[in-house]
Amino acid sequence: xxxxxxxxxxxxxxxxxxxxxxxxxxxxxxxxxxxxxxxxxxxxxxxxxxxxxxxxxxxxxxxxxxxxxxxxxxxxxxxxxxxxxxxxxxxxxxxxxxxxxxxxxxxxxxxxxxxxxxxxxxxxxxxxxxxxxxxxxxxxxxxxxxxxxxxxxxxxxxxxxxxxxxxxxxxxxxxxxxxxxxxxxxxxxxxxxxxxxxxxxxxxxxxxxxxxxxxxxxxxxxxxxxxxxxxxxxxxxxxxxxxxxxxxxxxxxxxxxxxxxxxxxxxxxxxxxxxxxxxxxxxxxxxxxxxxxxxxxxxxxxxxxxxxxxxxxxxxxxxxxxxxxxxxxxxxxxxxxxxxxxxxxxxxxxxxxxxxxxxxxxxxxxxxxxxxxxxxxxxxxxxxxxxxxxxxxxxxxxxxxxxxxxxxxxxxxxxxxxxxxxxxxxxxxxx
Amino acid sequence: xxxxxxxxxxxxxxxxxxxxxxxxxxxxxxxxxxxxxxxxxxxxxxxxxxxxxxxxxxxxxxxxxxxxxxxxxxxxxxxxxxxxxxxxxxxxxxxxxxxxxxxxxxxxxxxxxxxxxxxxxxxxxxxxxxxxxxxxxxxxxxxxxxxxxxxxxxxxxxxxxxxxxxxxxxxxxxxxxxxxxxxxxxxxxxxxxxxxxxxxxxxxxxxxxxxxxxxxxxxxxxxxxxxxxxxxxxxxxxxxxxxxxxxxxxxxxxxxxxxxxxxxxxxxxxxxxxxxxxxxxxxxxxxxxxxxxxxxxxxxxxxxxxxxxxxxxxxxxxxxxxxxxxxxxxxxxxxxxxxxxxxxxxxxxxxxxxxxxxxxxxxxxxxxxxxxxxxxxxxxxxxxxxxxxxxxxxxxxxxxxxxxxxxxxxxxxxxxxxxxxxxxxxxxxxx
Numbered sequence: 115x116x117x118x119x120x121x122x123x124x125x126x127x128x129x130x131x132x133x134x135x136x137x138x139x140x141x142x143x144x145x146x147x148x149x150x151x152x153x154x155x156x157x158x159x160x161x162x163x164x165x166x167x168x169x170x171x172x173x174x175x176x177x178x179x180x181x182x183x184x185x186x187x188x189x190x191x192x193x194x195x196x197x198x199x200x201x202x203x204x205x206x207x208x209x210x211x212x213x214x215x216x217x218x219x220x221x222x223x224x225x226x227x228x229x230x231x232x233x234x235x236x237x238x239x240x241x242x243x244x245x246x247x248x249x250x251x252x253x254x255x256x257x258x259x260x261x262x263x264x265x266x267x268x269x270x271x272x273x274x275x276x277x278x279x280x281x282x283x284x285x286x287x288x289x290x291x292x293x294x295x296x297x298x299x300x301x302x303x304x305x306x307x308x309x310x311x312x313x314x315x316x317x318x319x320x321x322x323x324x325x326x327x328x329x330x331x332x333x334x335x336x337x338x339x340x341x342x343x344x345x346x347x348x349x350x351x352x353x354x355x356x357x358x359x360x361x362x363x364x365x366x367x368x369x370x371x372x373x374x375x376x377x378x379x380x381x382x383x384x385x386x387x388x389x390x391x392x393x394x395x396x397x398x399x400x401x402x403x404x405x406x407x408x409x410x411x412x413x414x415x416x417x418x419x420x421x422x423x424x425x426x427x428x429x430x431x432x433x434x435x436x437x438x439x440x441x442x443x444x445x446x447x448x449x450x451x452x453x454x455x456x457x458x459x460x461x462x463x464x465x466x467x468x469x470x471x472x473x474x475x476x477x478x479x480x481x482x483x484x485x486x487x488x489x490x491x492x493x494x495x496x497x498x499x500x501x502x503x504x505x506x507x508x509x510x511x512x513x514x515x516x517x518x519x520x521x522x523x524x525x526x527x528x529x530x531x532x533x534x535x536x537x538x539x540x541x542x543x544x545x
Numbered sequence: 546x547x548x549x550x551x552x553x554x555x556x557x558x559x560x561x562x563x564x565x566x567x568x569x570x571x572x573x574x575x576x577x578x579x580x581x582x583x584x585x586x587x588x589x590x591x592x593x594x595x596x597x598x599x600x601x602x603x604x605x606x607x608x609x610x611x612x613x614x615x616x617x618x619x620x621x622x623x624x625x626x627x628x629x630x631x632x633x634x635x636x637x638x639x640x641x642x643x644x645x646x647x648x649x650x651x652x653x654x655x656x657x658x659x660x661x662x663x664x665x666x667x668x669x670x671x672x673x674x675x676x677x678x679x680x681x682x683x684x685x686x687x688x689x690x691x692x693x694x695x696x697x698x699x700x701x702x703x704x705x706x707x708x709x710x711x712x713x714x715x716x717x718x719x720x721x722x723x724x725x726x727x728x729x730x731x732x733x734x735x736x737x738x739x740x741x742x743x744x745x746x747x748x749x750x751x752x753x754x755x756x757x758x759x760x761x762x763x764x765x766x767x768x769x770x771x772x773x774x775x776x777x778x779x780x781x782x783x784x785x786x787x788x789x790x791x792x793x794x795x796x797x798x799x800x801x802x803x804x805x806x807x808x809x810x811x812x813x814x815x816x817x818x819x820x821x822x823x824x825x826x827x828x829x830x831x832x833x834x835x836x837x838x839x840x841x842x843x844x845x846x847x848x849x850x851x852x853x854x855x856x857x858x859x860x861x862x863x864x865x866x867x868x869x870x871x872x873x874x875x876x877x878x879x880x881x882x883x884x885x886x887x888x889x890x891x892x893x894x895x896x897x898x899x900x901x902x903x904x905x906x907x908x909x910x911x912x913x914x915x916x917x918x919x920x921x922x923x924x925x926x927x928x929x930x931x932x933x934x935x936x937x938x939x940x941x942x943x944x945x946x947x948x949x950x951x952x953x954x955x956x957x958x959x960x961x962x963x964x965x966x967x968x969x970x971x972x973x974x975x976x
Contacts, residue, residue, distance in 0.1 A: 328794035345793060349839060360947050361828035361851045362776060362921030363759035366818045368945060373829060374815065377808035384805065387797050397792035398804060399839045408780060408830045408849040410948065418839040420792045490793030514799060516791050517841065 138240050138536060140529045146232040147525075149176055150216065151224040160221035160519030161228075164287065165257035165268075166194075166296040173216045174300075177231060177254060184238040186252075190301030192310035193272035194256035194293075200238065202247045209249040210539040211320045211502070212237075215258035215269075215494065223521020225325045225528075227258060229509055233323040233532040240536060249318070250539045255494045256297070262287050270494040272307060274501060279307040312501060318542055319468045319503040322495040323531050325523050329514025330487060337530045339487040340472045341506035343424035344496045345393075346461030348433060350419040352440060354379075355450040358405055358413025373403050373412040375449045382439040383419070390432050393488055394423040418456075424488035426461040462496050465503035467544050472505055475537035481530060503544060507531050569671050569967065571960045577663040578956075580607055581647065582655040591652035591950030592659075595718065596688035596699075597625075597727040604647045605731075608662060608685060615669040617683075621732030623741035624703035625687035631669065633678045641970040642751045642933070643668075644684035646700075646925065650692045654952020656756045656959075658689060660940055664754040664963040671967060680749070681970045686925045687728070693718050701925040703738060705932060710738040743932060750899045750934040750975055753926040754962050756954050760945025761918060768961045770918040771903045772937035774855035775927045776824075777892030779864060781850040783871060785810075786881040789836055789844025804834050804843040806880045813870040814850070821863050824919055825854040849887075855919035857892040893927050896934035898976050899969075903936055906968035912961060934975060938962050 153172040155162040163170045174196055181188050181198045188198040189205075203209060214230025234252040241248045255273075260266030263285040271277040282293040283304075289296075294304045303310070326332070331339045356370035376398070383396040401417035421432050437453060444451045469486065476484040487508060489495075495506050509531045512522040584603040586593040594601045605627055612619050612629045619629040620636075634640060645661025665683040672679045686704075691697030694716040702708040713724040714735075720727075725735045734741070757763070762770045787801030807829070814827040832848035852863050868884060875882045900917065907915040918939060920927075926937050940962045943953040 326794060327791045328796065329799045330796065333799070347793070357944070357946065358949065359945055360758045360922055361826065361830055362778065362853050362923070363757060363947070364826070364921070364945055365759065365761065365824055366815060366826055368760045368764070371828075373832070374811055377811040380805055380808040381812065384797060393796055395792065395795070395797055397802075397840075397842055399792055399841050399843065400837050401804070401834060403832060406831050409828075409851055410830050411828055412830065420840055422793050490795070491791055492793065513788070514790055514795055515788065516794070518789065 137243055138236055138529050138533045140525050142239060143232055143236050143528055143532065144525045146180070146235065147224055147228055150228050156221055161218040161224050162220050162222070163216060163218045164262040165217040166262070166287070166300050170217055171300060174254060177216070177235060180235055181238065181252070184235065185242050186238055191273060192303040192306035193269050194297045194300055194302045195269045195273055196254040198238075198252045199250070200241075200247045203249060206316060208316045208318055208542065209251045210318050211251045211253055212323065212535055212539065213253035213255060213494075214322055214324055215255045217257055217259050217262060219259050219261045219517050221519055222517050223519060225511070225521050225523045226327065226516055227324070229325055229523065229528050229531075230323040233528065233535050236532045237536045237539065248536070248539050249542050257293075258494055263293050266492065267494050267497050268293065270497040274312050274497055275308060276497070279304055282307065314501045317502045319465065319505070319544055320495060320498045321468065321472065321535055321538060322493055322504075322506045323535055324493055324506060324508060325516060325521070326487075326508040326511045327491050327514065327516035328511065331485070331508060331510035332512055332514060334485070336485050336510065337481055337527050338476065338510075338534060339485050339508040340469050341489045341508055342464045342469050342486045344462045344464070344489045344492065344499070344506075345422035345424045346426055346429050347420065347422045347457060347459045347492070348429060348455060349421070349457040350436065350453055351416070351456050352419060352451060352453045353414065353416045354444060355414050356412070356447070359411045361409045361411055364411060369411055370448050371411045372415040372449060375443055375447045376401065376415045376417055378443045378447070379439055382443065383436070386432065386435045386439060390423060390428050390435070392423055392425045392428055393490070394421070394428060394432060395490055396421045396432070396436070422490050424461050429461065459492070462499045464499065464505040468503050468505035471538050471544060472507055472534060475534045478537055479533050481534070507534060568674055569667055569960050569964050571956050573670060574663055574667050574959055574963065575956045577611070577666065578655055578659060581659050587652055592649040592655050593651050593653070594647060594649040595693040596648040597693070597718070597731050601648055602731060605685065608647070608666060611666055612669065612683070615666065616673050617669055622704060623734040623737035624700055625728045625731055625733045626700045626704055627685040629669075629683045630681070631672075631678045634680060637747060639747045639749055639973065640680040640682045641749050642682045642684055643754065643966060643970065644686060644925075645753055645755055646686045646689035648688055648690050648693060650690050650948050652950055653948050654950060656942070656952050656954045657758065657947055658755070660756055660954065660959050660962075661754040664959065664966050667963050668967040668970065679967070679970050680973050688724075689925055694724050697923065698925050698928050699724065701928040705743050705928055706739060707928070710735055713738065745932045748933045749973055750896065750936070751926060751929045752899065752903065752936055752938060752966055752969060753924055754938045754940065754966055755924055756947060756952070757918075757939040757942045758922050758945065758947035759942065762916070762939060762941035763943055763945060765916070767916050767941065768912055768958050769907065769941070769965060770916050770939040771900050772920045772939055773895045773900050773917045775893045775895070775920045775923065775930070775937075776853035776855045777857055777860050778851065778853045778888060778890045778923070779860060779886060780852070780888040781867065781884055782847070782887050783850060783882060783884045784845065784847045785875060786845050787843070787878070790842045792840045792842055795842060800842055801879050802842045803846040803880060806874055806878045807832065807846045807848055809874045809878070810870055813874065814867070817863065817866045817870060821854060821859050821866070823854055823856045823859055824921070825852070825859055825863060826921055827852045827863070827867070853921050855892050860892065890923070893930045895930065895936040899934045899936035902969050902975060903938055903965060906965045909968055910964050912965070938965060
């Protein structure tokens with residue numbers, strides 16, 4: 115990736131020096147991202163940084179070194195999350211919190227999570243250059259993606275008390291080590307889990323910077339977006355049973371084709387998502403047809419449904435619609451089905467005051483009318499939101515591509531988000 | 546399976562003795578089918594008789610033993626096909642031919658192929674009891690299914706000269722043996738392949754009895770059907786490429802979902818098949834979505850298309866329709882595709898004189914207005930049809946189930962087909 119020219123599509127030229135005192139430095143941000151990108155188990159083939167792996171630790175060590183240079187103290191909590199504050203700010207005083215994660219999916223991108231750690235790091239460095247102290251704590255959460263220990267947002271869940279020591283002990287990585295054993299040499303202290311945890315009153319608010327992982331901002335040519343809700347999610351497992359039969363000798367009217375049933379359901383789901391509105395999405399992502407042979411009608415298809423909406427009230431309506439579509443399609447095609455909910459998470463509204471503060475901060479640095487948006491993906495912010503005032507700031511993802519080595523965000527956009535963050539956490543006021 | 550009562554749904558009571566002199570014996574037919582069913586590599590889990598396996602040879606040996614008892618001589622040709630005639634009929638005199646196969650798909654049914662070998666065998670036995678000699682040759686073709694050596698109808702293709710010794714040498718079974726080596730101990734003589742082959746002028750006509758493998762006759766409560774055409778087939782491989790992306794953060798309008806594209810194509814194929822008529826069928830049987838994960842939109846789907854129609858003229862129209870559907874769906878969904886034809890076989894009309902003779906034979910034994918039908922599946926008859934006057938006689942398959950251990954046909958229906966065959970091959974007249 116090359117350093118982007120300051121004269122961007124968004125007309126940001128000169129903004130950094132004219133509007134904002136803290137000199138956010140794009141070259142440092144790019145250096146951080148390029149360096150962390152080198153810490154991967156799959157060089158040349160994207161970021162592969164499983165939590166507690168050597169490459170993951172190398173990335174954390176790099177951030178720690180930069181934090182120390184920026185005049186910060188740091189510690190790792192009993193759950194494995196890295197915390198850092200300016201030396202001048204006591205651990206028990208109240209601050210803003212900003213952070214994200216450095217673990218990745220296999221062969222993932224160089225921006226997912228990393229951007230949200232680099233942004234507060236750069237705020238510390240810029241503030242130091244400006245001889246200011248910002249009331250900010252950086253947290254790098256352990257295991258957000260869920261691909262190392264089969265469950266996402268482990269670090270934030272454990273630190274907020276929604277995962278017990280026993281539960282962590284039951285989660286194992288590909289090497290068969292559980293979370294506690296694998297994390298021991300990286301700061302995890304099993305005996306203190308449930309004790310060393312969040313004190314919500316000491317947190318003014320949480321602002322997580324993250325790449326959008328969708329094409330909305332990129333397509334609309336917006337430099338950033340303020341997330342006002344994280345979508346709720348229901349996931350289902352569905353098995354449709356028809357009759358496997360000869361593809362040549364079974365007439366169209368005599369078929370009970372399970373794959374045709376799934377196909378009709380998928381197209382009906384598309385219409386349902388449009389009908390429900392509010393950026394509702396419904397996806398059939400995984401499917402296993404049987405017998406899956408060129409000359410046989412599929413007698414069975416097992417598939418997953420992933421349904422998300424940022425409006426909690428839409429969840430039951432969508433659930434009803436999904437059930438009705440599966441029932442109706444199977445009825446008229448003479449198929450049998452079993453549809454089970456495998457996960458149900460409510461939608462989470464972000465804190466209006468924090469969103470407003472981010473809008474004002476953007477306005478102040480010359481980025482007018484930053485759009486509000488929703489996050490379809492889950493993040494550590496969703497775990498913290500019920501406990502502390504929370505919002506997120508999205509950076510555009512080129513063509514919306516993420517969880518892919520082609521993932522890309524412009525350094526200038528990351529710098530803009532960093533400036534908004536710096537402006538927002540400049541003092542302890544929330545409004 | 547139990548012996549079916551003679552008073553059937555088709556009102557056949559008394560037909561055997563009243564209308565037909567040769568006493569076709571249902572108990573012998575049932576005994577044949579039950580015995581051959583025991584020759585399987587997967588007892589209790591369907592018929593598994595790969596060509597040249599021990600179980601396949603045991604089935605052939607059983608048929609040979611029965612043929613000898615029925616006063617027949619037999620031989621195996623250089624390609625591995627079993628031939629048998631009454632002792633009184635010279636090998637070089639002209640006869641009718643009837644036969645099918647005893648190899649099976651893995652975990653297949655007990656009727657597919659076997660019925661077409663047992664029917665002419667029973668004609669020989671019945672004729673002997675009746676002290677008659679019928680001008681008939683039985684052929685049990687080697688390797689019809691294509692699951693042993695990855696290509697179907699090998700025995701008939703080789704005997705009719707459309708597969709060379711070199712081609713047979715290149716086809717290998719699961720044990721790595723080629724057709725010639727594996728067949729050596731069962732009668733295959735590599736040096737004589739291409740020499741020991743069909744002499745069309747010595748064959749009056751071919752009648753293959755086979756289970757329907759579709760539900761048409763069973764649903765319409767017909768005891769048999771005369772096949773007047775074997776469907777032509779085009780097969781395709783198609784790859785649709787969209788963009789793999791996050792199922793939560795990519796809005797419905799921003800998606801380029803390859804699976805949604807395939808689903809729409811499948812439903813359009815259903816409409817196209819109805820529009821083309823003539824019992825045209827189009828099937829998407831095999832598909833491989835990528836990355837096939839619950840929370841990711843599929844960026845690529847590779848799938849097969851199997852298109853069959855009994856009317857040769859419909860093949861180019863269907864081909865055009867298939868291309869247009871794939872093109873149109875991909876265009877409006879912003880997907881890229883590659884569609885390649887992997888097989889193209891013309892439709893094959895059966896010989897009208899042989900069909901007529903079968904209809905008259907059915908009429909004579911009291912089965913009025915046997916329906917004419919088409920075969921969607923390919924059979925050895927399709928290989929012989931360009932060379933000799935050919936037709937097929939279908940026996941109803943319960944619920945159309947085939948290539949499945951649940952495959953079932955009524956013994957009384959098999960006996961009825963055997964009687965029609967016996968009547969048709971009673972003398973050397975074709976009209």
